[in-house]
Amino acid sequence: MDNILRIAIQKSGRLSEDSLKLIKECGIRFDNGAGKLKTSATNFPAEILFLRDDDIPGYVEDGVAHLGIVGENVSVESDRDVNTVHKLGFSKCRLSIGVLREHDYAGVQDLEGKSIATSYPKLLGKYLAENNVTAQIHEISGSVEIAPSIGLADAVCDIVSSGSTLLSNGLKEVETIFKSEAVMIASKHLTAGQQDLLDQLLFRIKSVQVAKN
Numbered sequence: 722m723d724n725i726l727r728i729a730i731q732k733s734g735r736l737s738e739d740s741l742k743l744i745k746e747c748g749i750r751f752d753n754g755a756g757k758l759k760t761s762a763t764n765f766p767a768e769i770l771f772l773r774d775d776d777i778p779g780y781v782e783d784g785v786a787h788l789g790i791v792g793e794n795v796s797v798e799s800d801r802d803v804n805t806v807h808k809l810g811f812s813k814c815r816l817s818i819g820v821l822r823e824h825d826y827a828g829v830q831d832l833e834g835k836s837i838a839t840s841y842p843k844l845l846g847k848y849l850a851e852n853n854v855t856a857q858i859h860e861i862s863g864s865v866e867i868a869p870s871i872g873l874a875d876a877v878c879d880i881v882s883s884g885s886t887l888l889s890n891g892l893k894e895v896e897t898i899f900k901s902e903a904v905m906i907a908s909k910h911l912t913a914g915q916q917d918l919l920d921q922l923l924f925r926i927k928s929v930q931v932a933k934n
């Protein structure tokens with residue numbers, strides 16, 4: 722087991738295609754037969770695990786996976802003890818606060834005493850504390866943007882990419898609290914052999930990135 726790298730990537734979602742593409746562009750070949758949860762590379766000592774993105778930081782912290790590709794937003798929110806070894810440049814997005822469009826918003830102090838719905842309570846809590854704002858954080862796991870229009874919360878804090886989801890829910894973006902992209906995270910307990918394989922992989926990833934720029 723010492724000389725094999727287990728890489729966890731998202732099974733199905735916004736990160737999946739680009740994660741697979743990156744691994745392939747590094748010259749690593751494997752069979753990704755539909756529905757498989759694990760596959761072995763044929764020309765590099767690596768295994769690929771297909772997981773839900775939220776589970777990846779925990780698997781990497783525990784050393785079940787040695788590396789993972791995940792949104793920095795998910796990695797930071799998970800608060801797991803892992804190393805962020807490289808930014809990958811895809812799945813760029815931001816974590817932003819949105820309020821109802823008709824709401825007169827003058828600045829972050831306007832959130833004082835308000836309730837904010839989010840799936841990112843830690844990142845939001847940190848932002849509010851840094852800005853000396855006390856607000857009620859209402860943690861929900863999905864469909865966050867609907868919360869203000871149904872009276873569940875005064876504001877939302879959610880991932881934004883084009884902004885069209887906020888718009889179609891009658892919201893406007895008022896604060897960006899975190900900028901994110903896909904990152905490679907690594908276990909803090911790699912063997913010397915695994916560290917060597919990670920270095921080889923990072924060299925290939927950087928070469929791919931340089932070739933694209």
Ligand code: PRT
Nearest residue numbers: 734735736773774775792812814880881882883884885886
């Ligand atoms: O099933 P699993 O748990 O693995 O996946 P998931 O549904 O939790 O995650 P997924 O696939 O939706 O997103 C994976 C990662 O992609 C996120 O953690 C982000 O790092 C990144 N990413 C990039 C995004 C977006 N863009 C994005 N637009 N994640 C989510 N969205 C959602 C957002 O939540 C909101 O509902 O898209 C909507 C906003 O998009 P716009 O374009 O309307 O602004």
Ligand code: ZN
Nearest residue numbers: 773774775776
């Ligand atoms: Zn998820």
